[in-house]
Amino acid sequence: MAESAENPITPVTGSDAAEGGATTAAGAGLPVPAAVDGIIIDHIPAGGALRLLDYLGIDPTEEQVTLVMNTASGRYGTKDIVILENIFSVRGEVVALVAPKAAIDVVKNGVIVSKTEPEPARLLEGVGHCWNQECVTNCERDVAPRFYLVDEKKVLYRCAYCDSEARI
Numbered sequence: 001m002a003e004s005a006e007n008p009i010t011p012v013t014g015s016d017a018a019e020g021g022a023t024t025a026a027g028a029g030l031p032v033p034a035a036v037d038g039i040i041i042d043h044i045p046a047g048g049a050l051r052l053l054d055y056l057g058i059d060p061t062e063e064q065v066t067l068v069m070n071t072a073s074g075r076y077g078t079k080d081i082v083i084l085e086n087i088f089s090v091r092g093e094v095v096a097l098v099a100p101k102a103a104i105d106v107v108k109n110g111v112i113v114s115k116t117e118p119e120p121a122r123l124l125e126g127v128g129h130c131w132n133q134e135c136v137t138n139c140e141r142d143v144a145p146r147f148y149l150v151d152e153k154k155v156l157y158r159c160a161y162c163d164s165e166a167r168i
């Protein structure tokens, strides 16, 4: 399968890493510095990286963020990769809204210590923006965006107020 050839990362637990079975982020083909400490979010649909940072509430002018945009991907044709230095957890359900097929790798000193896939939440509140300009969430200051999951398989959300489809 092209998938495994493209991204041959195997999960590495803390104890495996100590026994020398470690997979380094650079060794796994990720374009990162050897000693990266933080989180790598791989397999973001191309063009989604900045929106993902916005949704996660991460300000690229204040945090050490590396963006790899429009690189080749077996899943999407092209993809974005976000590297967050010195950040060790992100809200997986928020990642799922923008990049349901993403891989979230926690990296310590260049070694991948955990690898997870984002789990979509049934309801997401206070994250994102409704695309319908006339939606109450865009017209009233006090109404926070709220999206509910309508299709778990496709990870499709709709606005809880106007029913517009959430788009990346």
Ligand SMILES: [Zn+2]
Residues within 6 Å of the ligand: 130, 131, 132, 135, 136, 137, 159, 160, 161, 162, 163, 164
């Ligand atoms: Zn709406």
